[in-house]
Amino acid sequence: MRIEESVKLDFKDVLIRPKRSTLSSRKEVDLRRQLVCKWSGFVFDGVPVIAANMDGVGTMAMAQRFAGMGDGLSAALHKHYPLEDLLSFYEEQGNEHVWYSIGVSEKDEEKLEAFLESKLQKDGRGIDKICIDVANGYSEPFVEFVKKIRGRLPDVTIMAGNVVTGEMAEQLILNGADVVKVGIGPGSVCTTRRMTGVGYPQLSAIIECADAAHGLKGLVCADGGCTVPGDLAKAFGAGADFVMLGGMLAGHDQSEFDVFEEDDGRQYVSFYGMSSAVAMEKHTGGVAEYRASEGKSVKIPYRGDVADTVRGILGGLRSACTYVGAISLKELSKRTTFIRVSQQLNVVFGDD
Numbered sequence: 001m002r003i004e005e006s007v008k009l010d011f012k013d014v015l016i017r018p019k020r021s022t023l024s025s026r027k028e029v030d031l032r033r034q035l036v037c038k039w040s041g042f043v044f045d046g047v048p049v050i051a052a053n054m055d056g057v058g059t060m061a062m063a064q065r066f067a068g069m070g071d072g073l074s075a076a077l078h079k080h081y082p083l084e085d086l087l088s089f090y091e092e093q094g095n096e097h098v099w100y101s102i103g104v105s106e107k108d109e110e111k112l113e114a115f116l117e118s119k120l121q122k123d124g125r126g127i128d129k130i131c132i133d134v135a136n137g138y139s140e141p142f143v144e145f146v147k148k149i150r151g152r153l154p155d156v157t158i159m160a161g162n163v164v165t166g167e168m169a170e171q172l173i174l175n176g177a178d179v180v181k182v183g184i185g186p187g188s189v190c191t192t193r194r195m196t197g198v199g200y201p202q203l204s205a206i207i208e209c210a211d212a213a214h215g216l217k218g219l220v221c222a223d224g225g226c227t228v229p230g231d232l233a234k235a236f237g238a239g240a241d242f243v244m245l246g247g248m249l250a251g252h253d254q255s256e257f258d259v260f261e262e263d264d265g266r267q268y269v270s271f272y273g274m275s276s277a278v279a280m281e282k283h284t285g286g287v288a289e290y291r292a293s294e295g296k297s298v299k300i301p302y303r304g305d306v307a308d309t310v311r312g313i314l315g316g317l318r319s320a321c322t323y324v325g326a327i328s329l330k331e332l333s334k335r336t337t338f339i340r341v342s343q344q345l346n347v348v349f350g351d352d
Helices: 060-069 085-095 106-117 140-150 166-174 194-195 202-215 227-237 275-282 308-323 327-335
Strands: 014-016 033-036 044-045 049-051 075-076 098-102 129-133 157-163 179-182 217-225 242-246 268-272 297-301 339-340
Touching: 014 227, 033 129, 033 327, 049 060, 049 217, 049 308, 060 085, 060 308, 075 129, 075 227, 085 098, 085 106, 098 106, 098 140, 129 140, 140 157, 157 166, 166 179, 166 202, 179 202, 202 217, 202 227, 227 242, 227 308, 308 327
Parallel strands: 049 075, 049 242, 075 098, 098 129, 129 157, 157 179, 179 217, 217 242
Antiparallel strands: 014 339, 033 044, 268 297
């Protein structure tokens, strides 16, 4: 047993210090980025915000809506869509705004292989970005799986995780990941920290993983913990190349869930973690005897079209850039100075 004495920080523990700026309007800020992927050579060109691969967020409807908004946003589809639905979606919508998600189970791998054998894939219109997603990115079998997929798909962009420390970010990149997904336990419907005692403050995790990944020409995606637009600014300021959002994009028309009305007369939509009992009952028939639920289910207010929420998120991000004089999102990390604070900002974006 050992205790690490150095201070680790979360989003709530810091604010961004304002700096002198020559910008006269938020309109001058460019949120699009061009990011070159180490192994695939793919050049991402767009706003690097990704809808999380969760039920109710990483949906085909979300990816389709993002494609129509013209900002270059993308969605990581949840991994439970049937093969036939995935093939139809890629056939009709293309692959520009979507990440194909996969776990490490035999079933997931069989579905991926079936897609790769399709005419759509062989014609070059199939999977070009893949998200390999597990709760614990520290297991050796997971690292070997990433290496295996890189060997199978040398030209496909691979995002893999989740991890929270620099050495594992490096190992995943060296084994073939282009983007490392960072975050253990920060999500609003994740209970991993309560159930296991394991985790890492998200801001420090981003800083440390980004520093390690960038040294190897890899990229990082901050996954979880953002509840307000200012949290995205802090994540990008800390060095994140992409930010993945779950709860902030839940509860919209694009959730593919039914809207229901409660006794208070308000409309709600369900939202739950992918390690929750609800998710496991839905997709695997229940919680296995050898494990515990590490997620929860909540109801959130119905929010209408996701475009209105996205405009608010991107507006806050542009404003953050003007406060520090960053004319582009790329400059934000170079112009960010964090100051530690003692008070917590208990604001939930989208709630009354």
